[in-house]
Amino acid sequence: MKHILFILLFFTVSLHAAPVNILIITVDDMSADSVGAFDCKLPGTTPNIDRLAGQSLSFAHAHMTVGNCMPGRNVMFSGLISHNNKVEGFYQVRNPGWPHLVDLMKEAGYFTGIRGKASHSTPYQPYAWDINLDTLPDGAGAHSKDAQSYGTSTAHGIAKAKAAGKPFCLSVNVSDPHKPFWSVVKGDGKDPHVPSRIFTAGEVPIPGFLFDDPKVREELALYYSSVRRADDCVGEILKALDASGEASNTVVMFLSDHGMPLPFAKTQLYHHSTHTPWIVRWPGVTRDGAVDGKHMISAVDMLPTLLDIVGVKHPARLDGRSFLSLIRGNTQTGRDYIFKEYNENAGASRDPMRAVQNKRYLYIFNPWSNGNRVFATATTVTATYRRLVSLAKQDKR
Incomplete structure (x- = not known):
């Protein structure tokens, strides 16, 4: 009799348990190896993100499927690779023919909100988020580089929900x-x-794909200082979540949309173009400080995973695959490689690439290249790019 009563009590509590909340935190243009918990060689870049990793499960082999922003974010929220979700560049796609994360979560009874990158996170704008948190509670517009405002926006969104x-x-x-x-x-x-x-120019590490030069170091010092400011923002977001009393019932996903905005990283498909510091914290489910170094996941897997977490049926068409089993500490087969693609950047310069990658090797196919055409990368405006061009002209070999 006691056993039966226990079972009845368990199911009664389960039926009335509060639905789990979802908080997705992204940073923009941050390489995975700029994060301390992902083996950054420069101490002190990301204390808040490192603290989150210590409370979470980190994926050592996580990748975006695209090396630029709007296409990559739409992969995350559609569960479809770029040529299937039709968001291959920076333009509006009306009637895309697939449900966005916002649509699915609202249908499931969730309150949805976004702060930052609203124009890059959906196939067209404005989209039907319940609230755009770029407007602060006092009616002022939030500054995209102001750390404290990210905490204010997060608290506001939770309060509205x-x-x-x-x-x-x-x-x-x-x-x-x-x-x-x-x-x-x-x-x-x-x-x-x-x-x-x-950070100063003298202390920053030089990525293996860049040349050690004073001008390059100067720009890297500004980059790493901006990484630290991004970490300040993440700290404010997490403080707001803690203060809300909802942290114990919230799944936090943290990742970057692609690698650093310097030559041979952003708007490419190299390893460091797409490798992302993906962290998942689910209190009571993930193990503190756990690292999955076995399985490969990619951005196309985010939507099906989030839907499984909240118990929502998958759309009929998905390219991605849920990794909820990995979050729960189990294993999955078929996680040995990932596919990547790039089509175009802002300005509609078409430079298609395709790639397949495992934990050791990467194959990239560049159909845009004819031996003469110059690739229109987003990093040509950087001081590092200009310096590399200058050095190349001086090299007579």
Whole structure:
């Protein structure tokens, strides 16, 4: 009799348990190896993200499927590779023919909100988020580089969800370290959004795909200082979640949309173009400080995973595959390689690429190349690119 009563009590509690909340945190243009928990060689870049990793499951072999922003974010929220979701560049796609994360979560009774990258996270704009958190509670517009405002936006979104009597699904997207980087001087004065730590040219590590040169070091110092400012933003977001009392019932997903905005990283399909520091915290489910170094996951897997977490039926068509089993500490087969593609960047310059990658090797096919055409990368505006071009002209070999 006691056994039967226990079972009845268990199911009664389960039926009335609060639905789990979802908080997706992204940073913009941050390479995985810029994060301390992902083997950054420069100490102190990401203390808040490292703390989150210590409370979470980190995926050592996680990748975006695209090396630029709007296509990559639409892969995340559609579960479809770019040529299937039709968002191959930076333009509006009306009537895309697939349900977005927002649509599915709202149908499931969730309150949805976004801060940052609203114009890049859906196939067209405006989209039917319940709230755009770029407008602060006082009516002012949030500055994309202001760390404290990210905490304010997060708290506002959670409060609005509570007022609506719904669980929340929030996408909070930090602008840093996307250019413009932090700088001592901005326009006619000083940059008011100062990182909690500033790195110098002499201390920064040089990625293996760049040349060690004073000009390159100067730009990398600004990049890493902007990484630290992004981490400041993440810290404010997590503080707001803690203060809301909802942290214990919230799944946090953290990742970057692609690698650093410097040559041979952003708008490419190299390993460091797409390798992302993907972290998942689900209190009571994930193990503190756990690292999955066996399975490969990619951005196309995000939507089916989130749907499985909240118990929503999958759309009929998906390219991605749920990794909820991995979050629960189990294993999956078929996680030995991932597919990637690139089509175009802002400006509609068409440079299609396709790639397949496993944990050791990467194959890239560049159908755009005819031996003469110059690839229109987004990084040609950087000081590093200009310096590399200058050095190449000086090299007579």
